[in-house]
Amino acid sequence: MTVKTLDELRKIREEHLDRVRLREDGEAAGDKIEVLVGMSTCGIAAGARETVNRFVDLLAKERLDSVKVVPVGCIGYCHSEPTVQVNVPGQKPVIYGNVKENKVQEIVEKHIKGGKPVEALILHVDFKRP
Amino acid sequence: MAKVRTNIMVCTGTGCLANESEKVIRNLEVILKARGYAEEVQVIKTGCFGFCEQGPIVKIEPDNVFYVRVSPKDAKDIIDEHIIKGRRVERLLYVEPKQKEKINRQEDMPFYKKQLRVALRNCGLINPEDINEYIARGGYEALGRVTTEMTRDQVIEEVKKSGLRGRGGGGFPTGLKWEITKKQESDVKFIICNADEGDPGAFMDRSILEGDPHSVLEAMAIGGYAIGADKGIIYIRAEYPLAISRLNTALKQARELGLLGKNIFGTNFSFDIDLKYGAGAFVCGEETALINSCEGKRGEPNYKPPYPAEEGYWGHPTCVNNVETFANITPIIMRGAEWFASMGTEKSKGTKVFALAGKINNVGLVEVPMGITLREIIFDIGGGIPNGKKFKAVQTGGPSGGVITEEGLDTPIDYESLLERGSMMGSGGMIVMDEDDNMVNIAKFYLEFTMDEACGRCVPGRIGTRRIFEILQKITDGKATMADLDALKQLAYMVKDSSLCGLCQTAPNPVISTMKYFWDEYLAFIKDVDHPRGEGKYTAENKAEIKS
Numbered sequence: 290m291t292v293k294t295l296d297e298l299r300k301i302r303e304e305h306l307d308r309v310r311l312r313e314d315g316e317a318a319g320d321k322i323e324v325l326v327g328m329s330t331c332g333i334a335a336g337a338r339e340t341v342n343r344f345v346d347l348l349a350k351e352r353l354d355s356v357k358v359v360p361v362g363c364i365g366y367c368h369s370e371p372t373v374q375v376n377v378p379g380q381k382p383v384i385y386g387n388v389k390e391n392k393v394q395e396i397v398e399k400h401i402k403g404g405k406p407v408e409a410l411i412l413h414v415d416f417k418r419p
Numbered sequence: 420m421a422k423v424r425t426n427i428m429v430c431t432g433t434g435c436l437a438n439e440s441e442k443v444i445r446n447l448e449v450i451l452k453a454r455g456y457a458e459e460v461q462v463i464k465t466g467c468f469g470f471c472e473q474g475p476i477v478k479i480e481p482d483n484v485f486y487v488r489v490s491p492k493d494a495k496d497i498i499d500e501h502i503i504k505g506r507r508v509e510r511l512l513y514v515e516p517k518q519k520e521k522i523n524r525q526e527d528m529p530f531y532k533k534q535l536r537v538a539l540r541n542c543g544l545i546n547p548e549d550i551n552e553y554i555a556r557g558g559y560e561a562l563g564r565v566t567t568e569m570t571r572d573q574v575i576e577e578v579k580k581s582g583l584r585g586r587g588g589g590g591f592p593t594g595l596k597w598e599i600t601k602k603q604e605s606d607v608k609f610i611i612c613n614a615d616e617g618d619p620g621a622f623m624d625r626s627i628l629e630g631d632p633h634s635v636l637e638a639m640a641i642g643g644y645a646i647g648a649d650k651g652i653i654y655i656r657a658e659y660p661l662a663i664s665r666l667n668t669a670l671k672q673a674r675e676l677g678l679l680g681k682n683i684f685g686t687n688f689s690f691d692i693d694l695k696y697g698a699g700a701f702v703c704g705e706e707t708a709l710i711n712s713c714e715g716k717r718g719e720p721n722y723k724p725p726y727p728a729e730e731g732y733w734g735h736p737t738c739v740n741n742v743e744t745f746a747n748i749t750p751i752i753m754r755g756a757e758w759f760a761s762m763g764t765e766k767s768k769g770t771k772v773f774a775l776a777g778k779i780n781n782v783g784l785v786e787v788p789m790g791i792t793l794r795e796i797i798f799d800i801g802g803g804i805p806n807g808k809k810f811k812a813v814q815t816g817g818p819s820g821g822v823i824t825e826e827g828l829d830t831p832i833d834y835e836s837l838l839e840r841g842s843m844m845g846s847g848g849m850i851v852m853d854e855d856d857n858m859v860n861i862a863k864f865y866l867e868f869t870m871d872e873a874c875g876r877c878v879p880g881r882i883g884t885r886r887i888f889e890i891l892q893k894i895t896d897g898k899a900t901m902a903d904l905d906a907l908k909q910l911a912y913m914v915k916d917s918s919l920c921g922l923c924q925t926a927p928n929p930v931i932s933t934m935k936y937f938w939d940e941y942l943a944f945i946k947d948v949d950h951p952r953g954e955g956k957y958t959a960e961n962k963a964e965i966k967s
Contacts, residue, residue: 290675290676291675291676291677292559292563292676292677292678292684293677293682293684293685294563294567294684294685295560295563295564295567295684298554298559298560298563298684299560301551301554301555301676302554302555302557302560304551305551305552305554305555306555307422307423308423308551308552308555309544309545309552309555309556311423311424311425311426311480311481312426312428312480312481312544312545313544326505327505328503328504328505328506329504329505330504333503333504341424341459342422342424342459345422345423345424345459346422349422357481358424358481359481359482359505360424360425360482360502360504360505361505361506362504362505362506362507363504363506
């Protein structure tokens with residue numbers, strides 16, 4: 290295939306955008322929404338890996354470029370794994386518990402797109418990090 | 420199939436490859452596969468991150484975690500801990516030497532904080548062997564816009580307005596060079612990329628070609644369009660096998676997509692690029708010598724004028740630009756001349772890549788806006804001098820430059836300010852020296868290099884540099900007298916003023932500048948310092964009087 294117009298070039302760009310987006314997300318710290326998924330042993334046993342992949346899939350499908358998904362270590366709520374923390378810049382982080390694969394859609398729709406946290410899933414805990 | 424959620428970026432620049440980054444990649448891939456994560460986690464080979472001191476570099480995205488000095492056996496921990504369980508591998512994080520703090524984000528490292536990456540924008544971010552990643556980052560859009568929406572004069576005007584100057588050393592305005600070549604009446608014109616990077620200690624051109632080859636190809640096509648050339652040549656030294664192989668891959672991919680070749684973007688502009696390999700002679704970085712070498716002749720310079728813009732490759736108008744200069748072209752077209760001109764000083768716009776080497780903590784490649792001070796580069800970005808030693812001097816511009824001492828550290832860097840201090844920008848090599856270095860030996864080292872590399876075309880270059888070296892040898896052997904120092908100074912200025920090309924006109928600079936700033940170190944070698952020609956004791960203070 291050869292590129293004969295700018296539009297054809299932009300089409301190739303669209304097709305491959307996903308591949309470099311992960312890295313550009315990493316570079317552009319600060320104004321991105323972060324979805325942190327706890328990936329401790331109990332988290333993984335409870336399905337955290339599927340949850341992470343579901344987030345990545347959905348966000349890519351919806352073309353939500355302003356969100357990055359980062360696997361992190363144990364948050365310590367083994368009773369409610371998988372746990373997911375959503376950080377919207379300028380807002381208090383929200384921690385969700387029991388986020389199985391099937392709950393991901395709701396969080397993306399309501400919280401990330403709609404701006405309203407999903408009350409039913411929130412773990413109401415407060416702690417300070419040093 | 421699951422979408423890729425994580426990229427493991429591994430540096431495959433020459434520096435990191437030499438430290439087994441290839442094996443790191445292989446191990447990462449094998450373990451990912453064994454753990455069943457090969458589909459959701461991808462290992463990407465990238466170009467140079469610049470932090471060569473701490474290589475091999477591995478970066479995890481989008482987590483934005485930066486691991487240093489990763490050995491093949493660390494691959495297991497990176498996968499089992501970080502990728503699978505989300506836990507940082509603490510021992511591989513960069514430890515900031517002053518505060519002893521562990522830092523995991525790249526932009527928090529002092530090494531990266533003051534940097535501004537324009538020419539190196541894609542290095543370490545994309546896989547240089549995949550044109551699609553370059554296109555995903557906006558690549559070849561500038562070429563498309565230029566060929567379909569801009570006239571040749573508009574392109575030249577844009578480059579002129581940006582204030583971009585040649586990054587190979589001379590600092591000639593790039594837009595003006597293009598304009599002069601465009602104005603020549605000829606059916607056949609050439610654009611040449613000078614990738615004959617020869618300064619000891621400089622490796623920015625190699626890193627750009629290895630890490631982002633398409634940025635150079637695209638810019639050459641833009642340049643070709645602007646000056647009216649349908650043929651480009653990259654003159655690259657054969658000692659850069661990795662850069663050559665990545666360039667060949669890039670050329671093949673660009674031709675397959677029709678981004679090089681006939682009727683680019685459906686217009687009647689056709690352009691293609693050939694590689695010519697140099698044998699590694701320093702003088703071939705001089706543009707007329709480079710053209711001679713391309714033609715298969717001896718790599719020797721010609722008298723100028725005629726300039727290559729008038730009579731170059733096989734007598735046709737030819738424009739020669741450096742790799743880093745080309746790497747700046749696409750951002751200028753995409754983001755505009757005003758954006759580019761907003762960076763830097765009054766006469767030197769944009770950024771410059773420097774290669775930090777010598778007695779400095781963070782050996783590597785840095786790109787900074789013009790006008791930054793040497794102190795910021797050496798102490799903030801470079802992390803200062805190792806082992807608690809004192810800074811003595813920095814040699815900028817490689818063997819063509821001179822030393823800059825403590826008192827010059829706060830001058831904002833641009834082409835003019837370095838020349839005023841008796842040094843030059845050169846291609847951007849920066850070699851830092853500490854209190855243990857003897858400056859006469861340093862000068863001798865550089866002269867040995869230029870003496871070997873002088874092509875022999877002109878007498879001052881051929882014989883003058885050899886005599887300078889011999890006197891320096893005599894001095895360091897402790898056999899020299901004051902008369903030798905006088906002769907050395909005279910000879911240095913003579914070679915500077917009468918040589919044919921830039922190589923030998925600048926070759927005495929290390930001698931002249933070390934004699935200026937470190938006269939006492941020369942005197943320390945002289946045996947008759949108390950009674951040279953009966954003129955009394957010589958000290959650093961009265962050095963002006965002994966000028967012959």
